[in-house]
Amino acid sequence: MEYQLELSFQQPDQPAIRGQPDDEAIRMIREFEPLALRNDPRGYCVCTSEGKDSRVLGHLMRRAGVRHFYLHSITGIDPPELVYFQRRNFQMYQDVGLTAYDVMYKNSIWRLMLQKKFPPLRRMRWCCAHLKERRSEEYGSAILALGVRKYESTRRAKSRDELKIAAHGPNRQGHIMAWDNHENRGTFETCYAQAEKRVNPLAHWPDSYIWDYSREAGLEQCGLYGEGFRRLGCIGCPMAREEERRREFDRWPKFREQWIRIFDWVIRLRIEEGRSNQHASGREWFDWWLSDRARETPADENQTILDNYEKGGTTTNEHDTF
Ligand code: SF4
Numbered sequence: 001m002e003y004q005l006e007l008s009f010q011q012p013d014q015p016a017i018r019g020q021p022d023d024e025a026i027r028m029i030r031e032f033e034p035l036a037l038r039n040d041p042r043g044y045c046v047c048t049s050e051g052k053d054s055r056v057l058g059h060l061m062r063r064a065g066v067r068h069f070y071l072h073s074i075t076g077i078d079p080p081e082l083v084y085f086q087r088r089n090f091q092m093y094q095d096v097g098l099t100a101y102d103v104m105y106k107n108s109i110w111r112l113m114l115q116k117k118f119p120p121l122r123r124m125r126w127c128c129a130h131l132k133e134r135r136s137e138e139y140g141s142a143i144l145a146l147g148v149r150k151y152e153s154t155r156r157a158k159s160r161d162e163l164k165i166a167a168h169g170p171n172r173q174g175h176i177m178a179w180d181n182h183e184n185r186g187t188f189e190t191c192y193a194q195a196e197k198r199v200n201p202l203a204h205w206p207d208s209y210i211w212d213y214s215r216e217a218g219l220e221q222c223g224l225y226g227e228g229f230r231r232l233g234c235i236g237c238p239m240a241r242e243e244e245r246r247r248e249f250d251r252w253p254k255f256r257e258q259w260i261r262i263f264d265w266v267i268r269l270r271i272e273e274g275r276s277n278q279h280a281s282g283r284e285w286f287d288w289w290l291s292d293r294a295r296e297t298p299a300d301e302n303q304t305i306l307d308n309y310e311k312g313g314t315t316t317n318e319h320d321t322f
Pocket residue numbers: 075120125127128129131132233234236237238239
C-alpha cells in the first residue's frame with residue numbers, strides 16, 4: 001500500500017499561513033490518538049462506505065500511523081459497484097494487518113418499509129437509524145472517525161471551529177445524523193445522546209481538496225465517479241436531489257422495480273388495515289416519492305408522525321397523507 005508523504009495543494013502565490021490540509025488533518029488525528037486509545041485499545045473506528053470522503057479519511061489514518069480499524073455498515077441498497085469496491089479494499093486492509101468489519105443490518109429497508117407502511121422522507125428518514133447508525137458490538141467504545149464535511153459556503157471559512165456539540169433536541173430541528181454533510185459539522189463532536197465522541201478530520205475540506213488529494217496520493221476511487229456521480233450511497237436516498245435519484249434508478253433499474261413492488265405491497269397492507277391511500281398504485285406512489293413535492297410535506301406533520309412512531313411504534317391517521 002502506498003503512503004505518499006509529500007502532498008501540496010498550496011498555490012505558489014498563496015501566503016504560507018497554515019499547514020497543508022492533509023498535514024492539519026494528520027496532526028489532528030495524531031493529537032486525539034491517546035484519547036482514542038483510552039476509549040478503545042483498537043484505536044479509532046473509521047466509519048467508511050469507501051466513497052470518496054471516507055477513502056481519503058482512511059488514507060490519512062494510514063499515513064498518520066495511528067491505531068484504527070474500519071467499519072462498514074451494509075445497507076443493502078448501495079450501488080453494486082461501490083459494494084465490490086469496498087469489499088476489495090477491505091481485503092487489502094486486512095492483507096496488511098488492519099482490522100475491518102462489515103456490519104449487517106438487522107432488518108432490510110424492505111422489511112422496515114412493510115413495518116412502517118410509509119417510505120423514508122427527507123424530514124423523516126427512519127432508515128439511517130437502522131441501516132447506518134445502528135450500534136453493533138464491533139463499535140465497542142471507540143471514538144468514531146468520519147469523512148463528513150461542512151457544506152461549502154462563505155460561512156464555512158469564518159467558522160473554523162474545533163469543537164462542536166452535535167445538534168439534538170426534542171423537536172430535532174437542525175438534527176444532524178452522524179453521517180451527514182452539514183454546515184454545522186465540526187472537527188471534534190461529542191454526542192451526549194449516544195454517549196460517543198467523533199472526529200471529522202475532513203470537516204473543512206471542500207470537494208476540490210478531496211479530488212486533489214486523491215489525485216496526488218494516487219488513491220483509487222470508485223469508478224462510478226468517472227460516470228459523473230457526485231455522491232455515492234444508498235440508491236434513491238431521499239436526501240438526494242430528484243435529478244440524482246432519477247439518474248440512480250435509471251442506472252440500477254432493478255432497485256426501482258423493487259421499490260414499486262414494495263409500495264404496491266404496502267398499499268395492500270394499508271387496505272387490509274382499513275387505512276386510506278392517497279395513491280392508487282405502487283408506481284404512482286413511487287413517482288410522488290421521487291418528486292421534490294414529496295419533500296415539501298410540512299415538517300410538523302412529519303414530526304408528529306415520527307414522534308408517534310418513536311413513542312409507540314405505531315402511527316396514526318396522520319401518515320395517511322402518504
Ligand atoms: S437512504 Fe439515505 S437516509 Fe436512508 S439510510 Fe441511506 S443514507 Fe440514510
